[in-house]
Amino acid sequence: MTTSLMINGEERSLTCDPRTPLVDVLRNELRLTGTRNVCREGYCGACSVHVDGKPMSSCLLPVGTLEGRDIVTIEGISQGDKLDVIQQAFIDLDVIQCGMCFPGMVMTLRPFLRDNPSPSRDAVKFALVGNVCRCTGYERIIDAVMSVVDATEVTE
Numbered sequence: 001m002t003t004s005l006m007i008n009g010e011e012r013s014l015t016c017d018p019r020t021p022l023v024d025v026l027r028n029e030l031r032l033t034g035t036r037n038v039c040r041e042g043y044c045g046a047c048s049v050h051v052d053g054k055p056m057s058s059c060l061l062p063v064g065t066l067e068g069r070d071i072v073t074i075e076g077i078s079q080g081d082k083l084d085v086i087q088q089a090f091i092d093l094d095v096i097q098c099g100m101c102f103p104g105m106v107m108t109l110r111p112f113l114r115d116n117p118s119p120s121r122d123a124v125k126f127a128l129v130g131n132v133c134r135c136t137g138y139e140r141i142i143d144a145v146m147s148v149v150d151a152t153e154v155t156e
Ligand code: FES
Pocket: 036, 037, 038, 039, 040, 041, 042, 043, 044, 045, 046, 047, 048, 057, 058, 059, 060
């Protein structure tokens, strides 16, 4: 079956089983490998993408349900060489370790900061409750997020 998806502002036509999880199409067909494939059960948040502006686990989304929806992946949020402010903060504060969790964290945090431009530290922790990191202990991640809380560029 042919499915047409709008991904990062581009229409992509795919021939695949409509039950195929979006994460598999992104990584295996479209080579958008920034979206991580970890638990495949909706538990870890590593596969998060935006669907119509909301973070969702792409491992739980059959592509056949996504026609006409606006899908954005981690590759779609930087502008050329200019990284998203949250990505840049993770780099500047030297937060990243293995990096498996970070694309999903960024995809969760962008809409959160758009809707909550001045969150408390506890609110940021709560926002990340569905994003598992096995390396960092989270405190430095929260430090990085708090460093950009007032950034005006978080507008998506
Ligand atoms: S791979 Fe989708 S939530 Fe873990």
